[in-house]
Amino acid sequence: MIEFTMPALGADMDEGTLDEWLVKPGDTITRGQIVAVVETTKAAVEIECWHEGVVAELLVPVGQTVAVGTPLATLAEPGEAVQRRTASPVATPAVAPQPEAPVVQRPSQVAPVGHRLWVSPVARRTAASLGVDLGVVTGTGPQGAITLIDVEHAAAAQHHAEPKPAPTPADVSSEPKSAAEKAKQRGAAMRASIAAAMSRSKREIPHYYLADEIILDTALGWLTEQNVNRPITERLLPAVLQLKAVALAAQRFTEFSGFWRDEGYEAHSAVHVGVAISLRGGGLVAPAIHDVAEKKLDELMADLTDLVARARAGSLRSSEMSDPTITVTNLGDKGVDSVFGVIYPPQVAIVGFGRPAQRVVVVDGGIRVATTVQASLAADHRASDGHRGALFLAEINRLLQQPQEL
Template sequence: EPIAEVETDKTTVELEAPAGGVLAEIRIPAGAQTIAVGTVLALVRGGATGETGTRARPAETVSGSGAGASTPAPASGAVDNGLTAPVRETAPGAAATAVSPGEAEQTVGTSPATTDAPASPLARRMAELAGLDLSGVAGSGAGGRVMKVDVERLLRPSAEGDAGPAQASARASEPPAPALPTVAPVSDLPHSDRPLTAMRRVTAQRMAEAKRSAPHFYLEAECAVDALLALRETTSPADGAGAPTLNDVVVRAAALALREVPLANSAWTGDALRVYDRVDLAVAVTTPGGLVTPVIRAADTKPLAAIAADLRRLAADARAGRLQPADYQGGTCTISNLGMYGVSSLYAILNPPQSCILGVGAVTERPVIRDGAVAVGSTMTVTLSADHRAIDGATGAELLRALKALLEDPQQVYG
């Protein structure tokens, strides 16, 4: 059962009990910030089997506020908790004595929760959401149990998690980016400093790194969408319920365009261009805590109705803080649409390690030439930001040309 909630940089995830027993002690108070890796979060009394320490995994970052705690090295058999941020208590506990790493490892390795299930609850949930079959997967947990990190490794399309020595050497040989001078903001004006959320902090770090490391170039195309708007009008139900939005149509068109221009559906690995065989399209969603990019898996194989349903579910989960890691990890290209705010065009920053990100502007009416005469037409500007290390201008132009053709002949998108 859930014993706490952890707030990651993207969402809030319930932490399930790693084993049966009684929550004997809570070491980290609710709302704690920047919890060191390896810190014991809580102790579970398991009756005759002793107590189990619940630790932050060494490969994950946990953030929270206040409270210090001891930070022993994590036991090799530590259970998978999926922790990456602040912990909020959901159950009280009495004081208990911490066990040694060896005892914790022995307890976890022999507990019924470990031997009865081939995967941790969080790993199973992530696999279900991503449509993964875990049978035959050798896990890194005690007794071969599949853990969160194992599912993340299966989902990760980037080269970061499985880069070989050659790739690591190539990255190590790159000169470090020069440190930028820090300019203090004006302090004598009336102001208020708002604490950064985990999501905002991570977004800031990733965007700054992307802009420093990836040489961006930009292209744009103006698309005539009169036919698209007319088709939407004739195919939508009278009450509009469940009808695909313009954003849904753009997402499907982008997925088909990426399938047509596979070099754009890629990532820069340092010593190779990794071209993906399917299109996992990330779509930017604004939430109260910041921007998240849930991913539509195999978007190039899904009909418009399925994409619309996926987007509705993912957007609702994102705004409610219910996204699971499997919902937003990975992605081979990203779409950011600010048209609903009246923005005519935007030039987005890349979402590393992806090679491309598409920006979608608002539909506007403007004078156009038709059959030699001036008329009023509906147009929409689509922009491309691309990593020049991975693709060149011609590839980017091919992608925009394919996308423009699909948007101007929407029967291909609706079909």
């Protein structure tokens, strides 16, 4: 029997609330299948199961908050008889459901994979407090995601369609908090999570910092040639060249792509690049694009576009949150010349890119104006040193001078 547990979705997550089961007892699941949705302080995360088997029992009901590592379900391995285990305190809700309608097996809580509504966490909570049926709300967010504004519009329409009697003083005193107040609370919870992770990082990780100015004229000229016959929606951005260059450099300098555990540094065989994404309501996430070094630029551009859209819609996958082996942050669009990031544990490095701008540079003994960008590295001194960090940045620079090889 296999225990499927709540995964760790980053250093700033120690618990999550089960939002939705996408399987039921008796279902056969395959490796990598999305089986549940868990809400964290940052997003509603689709939880993938990396085991194969038959669902024996769902141990945690929808709506319950549990710690990382808590068993969520049991699975029977292929060929193993399905056995139900005795219910544990973790799987028992505070108010026991009626036997004829257990919470985890209600049809409304089980949705087929690929047919789940994408709903931002704050929109989901607001809909519950206002009594809005998400099944009848039309989403206007990325890829049809239901946003807070969609829920508020639906609630307003519902209010006008069903006039309510005048509220009594008791009703007024017990009214749910406004959507703005809930969004503010959620933002505060996210900031607290980020603060805990970044405080841990600066407390435990001996950072060192390096920077290099990279001339982008060759890379930008090559991009212009590549994009001239492409529709706007398929054009490549400089960001994909940066991601690919970082991944290829990390393949060569393996001490920058991996994890620092209690027993020491573990280099990872693949390079999964975390992309720092700012959220519209404040805060940020850094989910992974997997196997960046192996992907073509067109595929990487599509993956980046999809990841940003889903991150801002509050719909990410567990592997995207837990798998980054190195992170890239780019604040060039915010107008800053350089950024020195804080390492996201248990990773050991973060690469930053600032604003590309025309600057006076010296090349081969001559002075000219060129478009350059400041690339920075924040690295863990336990896993590498400044000499290797300098070579790592130099390799990123070299690769960006040969964009046709990326």
